[in-house]
Amino acid sequence: MRLPGLCAAACLLCLTLSVGCAPSPSSGGLWSQQELRQELVMFRFSNAQRADGARAYQLGVADQQLASERARLQDLATNCPGPSQALEVSTGDRVRDGIRIQAQGDAARLASIAQLAMADWQLRRAASTGDAGFCEAARASLAGQKQQPRPVADDPFAAARPATVERDPAHPGLVLDNPPVDQALSSYALGAADGVRANSPFPEYLAWVYGGTASAQVPSISNDLSAEQLVDALALTHPEWEPDALYAALRMR
Structure with a gap:
């Protein structure tokens, strides 16, 4: 069930149909000829081309949402650690989930989402602890800098549970x-x-x-x-x- 893909295809179809259905200032006979040509152009696209168009639309939406989420986190990083706040679920979780669905299969965009998610966590940890070290870590995540994971004796997610x-x-x-x-x-x-x-x-x-x-x-x-x-x-x-x-x-x- 890939609703975002269906939505993208529907939007593209609506845009295409609006071209053929828009009123024309020309005479009735000429308008009919233009309408026929527009319909022929629409149906010249192959299934693959229509799929590519839908995919391009999905990725365009994903990029807009990525930019908006990055701007939100960069603003928080500027004022980090900010007022003390208890660690709660992030308002960005649902936003990034939507971007993941739009960008599924795109390794570069998924990597960007992971960086933003890490920065979000680090910023919230800074706000809940007052530790400015988390602010620096968040800025590094937003800049795409590679960070080394801390070794842990037990990884509860290493095996299926x-x-x-x-x-x-x-x-x-x-x-x-x-x-x-x-x-x-x-x-x-x-x-x-x-x-x-x-x-x-x-x-x-x-x-x-x-x-x-x-x-x-x-x-x-x-x-x-x-x-x-x-x-x-x-x-x-x-x-x-x-x-x-x-x-x-x-x-x-």
Whole structure:
């Protein structure tokens, strides 16, 4: 279920149809000839060309949203650490999820999203701790500078650990079983699915950001680091996940 792709195709189709349906100042006979030529041009495009157009539209939307999210975080970095704030779910999670769906398969854009997600986490850690070191780390992330992950004795996400999220456990509905992440994300976020069974930390993330109840085996970790400190160390090792996804799973300990 790739709704963004369908939306892009629909928008392109609407734009194309608007060309053929726009009123013309010319006479009726000439207008009919022009309309026929426009319709012929529209149908000359192959399926591949129409797909390329839809993909170009998707990536254009993704780039606009990436620029907006980067500007938001750069503004926060300018005033970092800012007023003290408790560590809460990020307002940027849903925005970046939408960009991920639009940019799926594009390695460069997905890498940019991961950098923004890391900067977002570091800025929120700075606000919750007052530690200016997180501000410097966030600026480095925004600049695309490579940072070395801190070694951790135990990585609870190194091995598969099943988990489940249900929007309303008392009224179970359609539950997706190990679906592709993009499909599950759009289906659960839009309410087309009522639950998702997948490996941690994905279900825990869906529950925290989009609502619901997550159940999972609590990870066994043989160190004294807090959930926040573990995310500081592990987020760079798992750029495929939002840091909030790791935190949502680890804070269940």
